[in-house]
Amino acid sequence: MTTHELLQNFLNLHKDEKDAKFAVVSSGGTAVPLEKNCVRFIDNFSNGTRGAISAEKFLEKGYLVIFFYRHNSLQPYSHRFNDLFFQLVPGENGTFTAPDCPTLTDFIQRHRKYASRMVLIPFSTFHDYMNDLEHICREISFLKRRLCLYLAAAVSDFYIEHEKLPEHKIASNGAGLDLKLTIAPKVIRGIVKNVVPDAFIVSFKLETNPELLVKKATRALEEYGHQVVVANMLKTRKRRVTFITPSSDPLPIDLDSPEFKDRPDVEIEEVVVEKIEQLHSKYCVNK
Amino acid sequence: MTTHELLQNFLNLHKDEKDAKFAVVSSGGTAVPLEKNCVRFIDNFSNGTRGAISAEKFLEKGYLVIFFYRHNSLQPYSHRFNDLFFQLVPGENGTFTAPDCPTLTDFIQRHRKYASRMVLIPFSTFHDYMNDLEHICREISFLKRRLCLYLAAAVSDFYIEHEKLPEHKIASNGAGLDLKLTIAPKVIRGIVKNVVPDAFIVSFKLETNPELLVKKATRALEEYGHQVVVANMLKTRKRRVTFITPSSDPLPIDLDSPEFKDRPDVEIEEVVVEKIEQLHSKYCVNK
Numbered sequence: 416m417t418t419h420e421l422l423q424n425f426l427n428l429h430k431d432e433k434d435a436k437f438a439v440v441s442s443g444g445t446a447v448p449l450e451k452n453c454v455r456f457i458d459n460f461s462n463g464t465r466g467a468i469s470a471e472k473f474l475e476k477g478y479l480v481i482f483f484y485r486h487n488s489l490q491p492y493s494h495r496f497n498d499l500f501f502q503l504v505p506g507e508n509g510t511f512t513a514p515d516c517p518t519l520t521d522f523i524q525r526h527r528k529y530a531s532r533m534v535l536i537p538f539s540t541f542h543d544y545m546n547d548l549e550h551i552c553r554e555i556s557f558l559k560r561r562l563c564l565y566l567a568a569a570v571s572d573f574y575i576e577h578e579k580l581p582e583h584k585i586a587s588n589g590a591g592l593d594l595k596l597t598i599a600p601k602v603i604r605g606i607v608k609n610v611v612p613d614a615f616i617v618s619f620k621l622e623t624n625p626e627l628l629v630k631k632a633t634r635a636l637e638e639y640g641h642q643v644v645v646a647n648m649l650k651t652r653k654r655r656v657t658f659i660t661p662s663s664d665p666l667p668i669d670l671d672s673p674e675f676k677d678r679p680d681v682e683i684e685e686v687v688v689e690k691i692e693q694l695h696s697k698y699c700v701n702k
Numbered sequence: 703m704t705t706h707e708l709l710q711n712f713l714n715l716h717k718d719e720k721d722a723k724f725a726v727v728s729s730g731g732t733a734v735p736l737e738k739n740c741v742r743f744i745d746n747f748s749n750g751t752r753g754a755i756s757a758e759k760f761l762e763k764g765y766l767v768i769f770f771y772r773h774n775s776l777q778p779y780s781h782r783f784n785d786l787f788f789q790l791v792p793g794e795n796g797t798f799t800a801p802d803c804p805t806l807t808d809f810i811q812r813h814r815k816y817a818s819r820m821v822l823i824p825f826s827t828f829h830d831y832m833n834d835l836e837h838i839c840r841e842i843s844f845l846k847r848r849l850c851l852y853l854a855a856a857v858s859d860f861y862i863e864h865e866k867l868p869e870h871k872i873a874s875n876g877a878g879l880d881l882k883l884t885i886a887p888k889v890i891r892g893i894v895k896n897v898v899p900d901a902f903i904v905s906f907k908l909e910t911n912p913e914l915l916v917k918k919a920t921r922a923l924e925e926y927g928h929q930v931v932v933a934n935m936l937k938t939r940k941r942r943v944t945f946i947t948p949s950s951d952p953l954p955i956d957l958d959s960p961e962f963k964d965r966p967d968v969e970i971e972e973v974v975v976e977k978i979e980q981l982h983s984k985y986c987v988n989k
Contacts, residue, residue, distance in 0.1 A: 446745075450910070454910065455745070455746055455747070456744070456745055457742060457743070457744050458742070458743055459742055493787035496786075496787050498780070499786040499787060500780035500783050500809075505807045506797060509800075509807065510798065511790070511797065511799070511800065511806075513796075513798065519790075519798075520792045523787065523790060523792055524792065526787070569741075571742075573879045591860070592860045593881070593882055593883075594881040594883065595878060595879075595880055596881065597878050598879075623737070
């Protein structure tokens with residue numbers, strides 16, 4: 416099915432839920448091909464864990480979820496059991512047990528409970544991502560403030576324009592390879608301004624240099640005019656993030672702070688989605 | 703465990719099998735980091751299907767297998783069931799069934815049968831691949847002609863030397879990005895000449911341009927002085943390959959030719975490994 420068909424089926428299935436909030440969760444990295452017949456590509460470090468867990472939390476908060484993810488990256492619920500083949504023990508009559516996965520039944524049941532409230536739309540390249548995200552947003556712009564865009568995908572900042580790509584696999588019988596990459600258009604800019612100006616939009620900023628993090632996240636917010644940047648560092652991203660919003664001071668969330676001493680197993684995405692849901696609810700009321 | 707420990711445990715476990723043939727199967731693509739704190743990297747198109755199926759076939763032919771694979775790429779047997787989470791149906795008493803996977807029990811049992819005859823050694827970057835493959839070969843060079851190196855990994859032809867990498871994630875606030883890549887050293891060259899000169903060595907050549915394929919494959923064989931190049935095209939690689947050897951004409955294997963009309967479900971890796979096993983057996987006799 417095309418992106419259009421997947422989306423229309425999903426919207427049609429839920430057309431009577433006039434007050435439902437929707438989250439578009441983008442997840443995984445975008446590939447930038449180096450050849451038209453693509454053998455090589457530039458990729459971004461991202462398994463899609465953040466997007467996959469976040470989508471679960473949106474579902475559990477009552478959202479309808481459009482999960483827009485890199486083909487073959489992690490998916491909600493299933494990502495917790497990546498080596499199932501090695502865990503299953505064949506028993507009688509074609510049955511299996513999974514003694515080392517005590518939560519497996521629970522997560523299969525959660526997935527079943529929410530499966531019809533989520534549509535999975537895959538992308539691979541930066542071009543797919545850019546075109547299909549805009550397409551999705553156009554088709555759901557009627558949701559206005561009920562829509563939350565949660566842009567957790569690791570989108571390339573650079574790309575090579577299609578007409579400049581060589582046709583075939585680059586030969587290695589030369590002196591080396593000079594790649595000239597162009598700055599990629601910021602997909603979010605046009606979407607905020609022209610496509611879903613009423614939506615509640617959350618972007619993510621990943622850095623490795625702590626000195627630049629808050630500064631760059633704040634600048635992103637000013638540039639695109641959206642609602643929240645979630646800033647995080649590559650090495651600490653599973654324990655600590657900082658919310659940057661236009662009207663408040665930066666708000667750090669740190670799972671190692673006393674605030675979370677009663678929730679030792681909480682995943683940071685759960686806390687992030689809790690905060691986003693609160694902010695989005697306020698935003699819906701203030702229309 | 704380190705590569706060294708994994709390998710030594712495996713060799714120790716099988717030290718009494720004085721006549722056993724060993725296959726080192728390399729599989730998956732190598733990542734070339736663009737930053738020291740790696741967020742971005744150049745990757746090669748490869749899921750590792752060819753390596754994973756080939757390793758199964760070597761095991762079934764009696765080989766001891768060192769499966770040297772890109773971290774998170776496909777593994778023997780399990781790769782056939784990538785969406786198991788969505789296939790399992792919870793039943794009574796913590797059991798599951800998988801009604802849409804009729805071959806699951808069979809493949810779990812095959813995996814169990816052969817698990818102790820295979821060691822899995824992961825790599826991620828081009829540097830890991832280069833260093834660890836040489837390390838593995840040094841430790842098993844005593845096998846001499848009993849060793850088959852089956853180099854199915856998609857190894858980068860280009861890389862950026864570590865000292866030239868920027869420390870942090872490349873900023874995108876400039877005019878674009880010029881990447882200067884150096885031709886990567888051909889790992890196979892040093893290994894053939896200096897490390898395992900007696901081994902039976904099979905390399906793979908993937909191209910997208912049919913006019914260059916046999917020519918480039920033949921040149922690779924002349925340059926490195928090894929035994930077989932398996933040449934294949936990106937688009938037809940699951941149905942057709944060509945064996946290039948020093949002493950015979952190119953030998954095409956085409957699953958759509960009359961030769962295979964009685965084996966409609968055969969996987970091309972099975973046929974490739976059958977041929978390699980025959981050639982390797984002859985090579986072992988001619989010592």
